[in-house]
Amino acid sequence: MKIILADSAGFCFGVKRATNLAFDAADEYPNICSLGPIIHSPQVVKTLEEKGVRVIRKVEDIDRGAVIIRSHGITAEELDIIHERNLKIVDATCPFVKKAQDYATKLCNEGYSVVLVGEKDHPEVQGIISYTRGGEVFVVADCKEAQRLPSRPKLGVVAQTTQSFKNLQQVSDVCLGKSKEVRIFNTICDATSVRQNEARKIAREADLMLVVGGFNSANTTRLAQICQEIQPKTFHVETAEQIKEAWFSGVESVGITAGASTPRWIIDQVVERVSAMSK
Amino acid sequence: MKIILADSAGFCFGVKRATNLAFDAADEYPNICSLGPIIHSPQVVKTLEEKGVRVIRKVEDIDRGAVIIRSHGITAEELDIIHERNLKIVDATCPFVKKAQDYATKLCNEGYSVVLVGEKDHPEVQGIISYTRGGEVFVVADCKEAQRLPSRPKLGVVAQTTQSFKNLQQVSDVCLGKSKEVRIFNTICDATSVRQNEARKIAREADLMLVVGGFNSANTTRLAQICQEIQPKTFHVETAEQIKEAWFSGVESVGITAGASTPRWIIDQVVERVSAMSK
Numbered sequence: 297m298k299i300i301l302a303d304s305a306g307f308c309f310g311v312k313r314a315t316n317l318a319f320d321a322a323d324e325y326p327n328i329c330s331l332g333p334i335i336h337s338p339q340v341v342k343t344l345e346e347k348g349v350r351v352i353r354k355v356e357d358i359d360r361g362a363v364i365i366r367s368h369g370i371t372a373e374e375l376d377i378i379h380e381r382n383l384k385i386v387d388a389t390c391p392f393v394k395k396a397q398d399y400a401t402k403l404c405n406e407g408y409s410v411v412l413v414g415e416k417d418h419p420e421v422q423g424i425i426s427y428t429r430g431g432e433v434f435v436v437a438d439c440k441e442a443q444r445l446p447s448r449p450k451l452g453v454v455a456q457t458t459q460s461f462k463n464l465q466q467v468s469d470v471c472l473g474k475s476k477e478v479r480i481f482n483t484i485c486d487a488t489s490v491r492q493n494e495a496r497k498i499a500r501e502a503d504l505m506l507v508v509g510g511f512n513s514a515n516t517t518r519l520a521q522i523c524q525e526i527q528p529k530t531f532h533v534e535t536a537e538q539i540k541e542a543w544f545s546g547v548e549s550v551g552i553t554a555g556a557s558t559p560r561w562i563i564d565q566v567v568e569r570v571s572a573m574s575k
Numbered sequence: 576m577k578i579i580l581a582d583s584a585g586f587c588f589g590v591k592r593a594t595n596l597a598f599d600a601a602d603e604y605p606n607i608c609s610l611g612p613i614i615h616s617p618q619v620v621k622t623l624e625e626k627g628v629r630v631i632r633k634v635e636d637i638d639r640g641a642v643i644i645r646s647h648g649i650t651a652e653e654l655d656i657i658h659e660r661n662l663k664i665v666d667a668t669c670p671f672v673k674k675a676q677d678y679a680t681k682l683c684n685e686g687y688s689v690v691l692v693g694e695k696d697h698p699e700v701q702g703i704i705s706y707t708r709g710g711e712v713f714v715v716a717d718c719k720e721a722q723r724l725p726s727r728p729k730l731g732v733v734a735q736t737t738q739s740f741k742n743l744q745q746v747s748d749v750c751l752g753k754s755k756e757v758r759i760f761n762t763i764c765d766a767t768s769v770r771q772n773e774a775r776k777i778a779r780e781a782d783l784m785l786v787v788g789g790f791n792s793a794n795t796t797r798l799a800q801i802c803q804e805i806q807p808k809t810f811h812v813e814t815a816e817q818i819k820e821a822w823f824s825g826v827e828s829v830g831i832t833a834g835a836s837t838p839r840w841i842i843d844q845v846v847e848r849v850s851a852m853s854k
Binding site: 461464465468469472473475476477478479480481482 | 743744751752754756757758761
C-alpha cells in the first residue's frame with residue numbers, strides 16, 4: 297500500500313509552542329496545573345498529567361503554585377484572579393490569538409465598535425471580548441448575522457484565528473455598508489486553511505483517508521468532514537489501535553493527515569501500523 | 576402631457592455651495608478668476624464671466640487678485656503657487672472632496688499605502704494624490720486593477736466621491752488579500768447614486784426622458800446613458816431651446832432630470848417649455 301502523509305499533519309505553531317512550554321513547566325514547577333486541557337489531545341493531556349500537570353476547570357479552584365494558560369487563551373477576569381492570587385503564570389496563549397486580543401483592545405481604545413467574526417461560545421472568542429474591558433463588541437458568525445448589525449461611526453473588524461478568509465471578507469463587505477470607516481485586522485492564522493487544502497488534495501488521490509486527532513478537537517472533526525465529502529472511505533481515529541484491518545481490503549493508497557493538536561508520536565504510530573499491514 | 580420632475584435633479588450640495596461662493600466673490604472682488612471652469616455648466620460659467628469672473632487654465636497665468644478654487648479641488652502644488660503669489664483664495668472645494676483629500680493624507684501620515692478608487696486623470700483624483708506629498712498612492716479603477724496591487728503591511732482605501740459603492744466594496748475585498756490591515760474610509764458622496772436611482776425609476780414610468788446638463792459634464796452624460804438603457808427615447812439637452820417638438824408625438828408622460836452641475840433656472844426653462852407644448 298502506498299502511504300501519502302500530509303506535510304501539514306499535526307501540531308500547528310501555537311500548539312507546538314504550548315506543548316513545549318507545558319512539558320518544560322512540568323519539569324520546573326512541583327505544583328502545577330493547566331486551566332482547562334492545554335490542547336484538545338487526550339493523549340497529550342494524559343502524558344502531562346503523569347508528569348504532574350493537573351487539569352483544573354475553574355480558576356477559583358487554584359490557590360497556589362503555577363498555572364499554564366492554554367493556547368486559545370483565557371479571559372481578562374480569569375487573569376485578574378490569577379494575579380490576585382499571586383500564582384506563577386506559564387503563558388502558552390498562541391501568539392496569533394494574542395494578536396487578535398491586542399487588536400480588538402486597540403480598536404476599542406481608539407473608539408471603534410468591534411465586529412468579531414467567530415463562534416460566540418468559543419473560549420478564544422470569549423477571551424478576545426474580555427480584554428476590551430466592556431468595549432462594544434459584536435460577535436457575528438457570518439455575513440447573514442452581520443446584516444443585523446447597527447450602523448456605527450467607526451467599525452473595527454477582527455476574526456477568530458481559525459475562521460475562513462472568505463467569511464472575513466463577506467462580513468467586512470457588509471460592515472462597509474454600516475459605517476463610513478471600517479478598519480480590518482486579518483487575524484486569521486492560515487495553518488488551518490493550508491492543512492485543509494492539502495487534505496482535500498490527498499483525499500482526491502487516495503483510496504482511503506485516515507484523519508488522526510482528538511474526538512473533542514473541532515479542527516480535526518472538520519478536517520474529517522472535508523475529507524469525507526471527497527473520499528467517503530474516511531476514518532477519524534484518535535490512536536493507531538483504533539485502525540481496523542478490514543477497512544483496507546482492495547485499498548492501494550492511504551492518505552494520512554492530522555489535526556492541529558495531534559502529537560507527532562501518534563501520527564508516527566499510525567503510519568507504522570498502516571505500513572505493517574501492507575506487509 | 577404629464578411631467579415627472581426628479582426631486583434630485585440639478586445641483587448637488589457641493590456644486591450649490593461652489594456656485595454661491597463664486598457669485599458672492601464676483602460681487603466682492605474687482606479682480607477675480609476661477610482656476611478652470613467652476614462647474615461643468617457652460618451657462619453658469621458664462622453668467623459668471625459676465626460678472627467679471629475669468630476662467631484661467633493655469634495657475635502660473637494668475638499674478639494678482641482673487642482666485643476661486645473649483646468644487647473638485649486643485650493640487651497641492653497649485654495651492655503652493657497661489658500662496659507664493661499672495662493671491663486671495665475663495666475655496667469652493669466640495670467638503671466631501673476635502674474629506675477624501677484629508678483621509679488620504681492622514682492614512683499616508685500614519686504609514687498606510689493608499690489605494691484610491693477612481694479615474695487616474697480626473698482632477699479630483701490628481702488633487703487627492705497631491706496632498707499626500709509623495710506618499711505611496713495607487714489609483715485603481717476597479718477590482719481587476721486592484722488585483723495587480725503589490726502586498727503591503729497596511730493598506731488604506733479611499734474613493735473618488737462619485738464612485739459607486741459596489742466598486743469600493745469590490746476593491747476593498749481584493750485589498751484584504753493584499754494586507755494584514757485594511758482601513759477603508761467610505762468617501763463616496765451618495766448624491767450621485769440617489770440621482771441615478773431616481774432617474775431609473777422615472778425612466779421606467781415615462782414615455783420620454785429629458786436629461787438636462789452640460790455636454791462636458793461626465794455625471795450628466797452617465798445619467799443620460801442610464802436612462803437610455805431603460806427608455807430609448809431619452810434626450811440629453813443643455814438648454815430648453817434644444818428641445819424639439821417632433822420628439823413628443825404620441826408621448827403622454829415626460830420624465831425630467833438633470834446633472835449635478837445644472838442650475839435651477841435651466842431646469843425651470845425646460846419644464847416651462849415642455850408645459851407650453853402640452854397646451
